[in-house]
Amino acid sequence: MTTRFWHPFAAMGAVAEAECVIERGEDVWVFDSEGRRLLDATASLWYANVGHGRREIAEAVAAQMGRIEAYSAFGDFVTPPAQELTSRLSALAPMPQAKVFLGSGGGDAADTAAKLARRYWGQVGQPRRQMLISRSAGYHGTHGYGTSLAGIELNREGVGELMPTIQVPHDSASALSAAIEAQGAETVAAFFLEPVIGAGGVYPPSEGYIEEVARICEQTGVLLIVDSVICGFGRLGTWFGIERWPSVKPDMICFAKGVTSGYLPLGGVVVSERVSEPFFAPGAPMFRHGATYAGHAACCAAALANLDIMEREGLLARGAEMEQDLLAALRPLEQSPLVAQVRGGVGTMAAVQFAPSLLESDPSAVATAAMAARRSGVIVRTLGQGVAVSPPLTATTEHFAMIAAAIGDALSELERSHAGMAEV
Numbered sequence: 001m002t003t004r005f006w007h008p009f010a011a012m013g014a015v016a017e018a019e020c021v022i023e024r025g026e027d028v029w030v031f032d033s034e035g036r037r038l039l040d041a042t043a044s045l046w047y048a049n050v051g052h053g054r055r056e057i058a059e060a061v062a063a064q065m066g067r068i069e070a071y072s073a074f075g076d077f078v079t080p081p082a083q084e085l086t087s088r089l090s091a092l093a094p095m096p097q098a099k100v101f102l103g104s105g106g107g108d109a110a111d112t113a114a115k116l117a118r119r120y121w122g123q124v125g126q127p128r129r130q131m132l133i134s135r136s137a138g139y140h141g142t143h144g145y146g147t148s149l150a151g152i153e154l155n156r157e158g159v160g161e162l163m164p165t166i167q168v169p170h171d172s173a174s175a176l177s178a179a180i181e182a183q184g185a186e187t188v189a190a191f192f193l194e195p196v197i198g199a200g201g202v203y204p205p206s207e208g209y210i211e212e213v214a215r216i217c218e219q220t221g222v223l224l225i226v227d228s229v230i231c232g233f234g235r236l237g238t239w240f241g242i243e244r245w246p247s248v249k250p251d252m253i254c255f256a257k258g259v260t261s262g263y264l265p266l267g268g269v270v271v272s273e274r275v276s277e278p279f280f281a282p283g284a285p286m287f288r289h290g291a292t293y294a295g296h297a298a299c300c301a302a303a304l305a306n307l308d309i310m311e312r313e314g315l316l317a318r319g320a321e322m323e324q325d326l327l328a329a330l331r332p333l334e335q336s337p338l339v340a341q342v343r344g345g346v347g348t349m350a351a352v353q354f355a356p357s358l359l360e361s362d363p364s365a366v367a368t369a370a371m372a373a374r375r376s377g378v379i380v381r382t383l384g385q386g387v388a389v390s391p392p393l394t395a396t397t398e399h400f401a402m403i404a405a406a407i408g409d410a411l412s413e414l415e416r417s418h419a420g421m422a423e424v
């Protein structure tokens with residue numbers, strides 16, 4: 001049967017008649033409509049940090065819906081869970097007196113941050129500061145600003161004119177410095193930074209890179225926007241990921257995904273005092289921005305229950321505790337001639353990048369490998385040049401071994417088919 005569901009980021013010609021229907025989840029496992037149990041090595045789309053099927057979150061949401069499901073937050077309205085969540089996130093954030101702007105996901109967090117950065121500069125008398133800088137391989141969602149900021153080139157293509165942005169190589173602080181100088185700091189609004197690049201390939205920052213770009217931003221006045229949509233809520237072992245570099249003081253932090261572990265959609269921006277102050281002063285203008293579901297009560301209740309679980313079970317720290325174990329489990333895959341590199345070691349996330357010769361000779365190698373891993377019982381995420389994993393923070397070294405074995409099986413399958421191709 002041809003589906004009526006147009007899947008995001010999917011080649012529908014291939015997917016339309018071959019959907020994988022996930023019916024249920026339990027901790028690190030999901031179960032499909034054919035009754036197969038699959039290890040969710042990707043925590044769904046990098047978000048199921050506390051694992052699947054937590055009754056406690058479902059019950060918190062049901063209890064909130066029994067009181068009121070949601071109410072507008074425009075103007076002076078608010079619900080208790082939105083108040084409680086924003087207070088809690090503000091207290092956890094690595095900036096004093098932070099304010100929290102809520103939305104429904106990571107893409108609208110990135111767009112909110114970009115728009116607020118430009119609006120901020122207008123408000124403080126520097127309206128020429130409009131340019132936004134992002135990094136190669138970076139991903140900031142698929143809304144207007146996020147598409148414009150995309151460091152994954154394919155995500156910018158074919159949609160006409162975008163917002164003015166500059167992309168700099170993700171591993172070079174001096175390239176950022178040069179770009180700001182060439183552009184003129186007085187016209188640059190903000191720099192977007194994923195602490196560890198996720199969707200673009202799992203690139204941990206090189207030693208000193210994050211401190212250096214933060215210093216460059218501070219020196220030039222450019223706002224530092226940390227996109228922790230993947231890196232937050234335990235993935236890097238801290239609330240917002242960026243605390244791993246304690247000297248860094250972001251002007252804004254985008255978050256989503258792990259804040260609810262995906263039980264309901266929620267995202268937002270933690271805003272420093274520097275940026276919020278011009279909008280909070282008596283008589284200050286409003287920030288004319290916000291979505292219908294900002295501060296949605298049931299979503300905020302899901303987040304609060306999720307944070308409770310993380311605190312009680314010590315899951316926050318596990319993202320850092322397990323990072324070397326995950327890398328160590330995958331490292332031996334580098335011995336395969338089909339693998340160029342295994343990356344990871346900062347946070348519980350890793351990538352296996354395929355050899356250029358494989359990708360050239362077989363453009364569908366990544367998709368083939370992901371399907372083969374699935375046949376071995378493990379869901380991995382496809383990247384442009386390999387596969388990524390980011391298991392729930394409840395995963396153990398046994399699960400890491402299963403992930404490595406399944407990717408190993410996939411590589412063996414590719415090796416066999418390529419040996420066959422070579423013989424033809």
Ligand SMILES: Cc1ncc(COP(=O)(O)O)c(C=O)c1O
Nearest residue numbers: 105106107139140141227229230
């Ligand atoms: C770093 C980063 N920012 C933003 C987004 C966009 O989030 P959403 O898909 O919730 O719009 C993502 C999604 O993967 C992300 O990884």
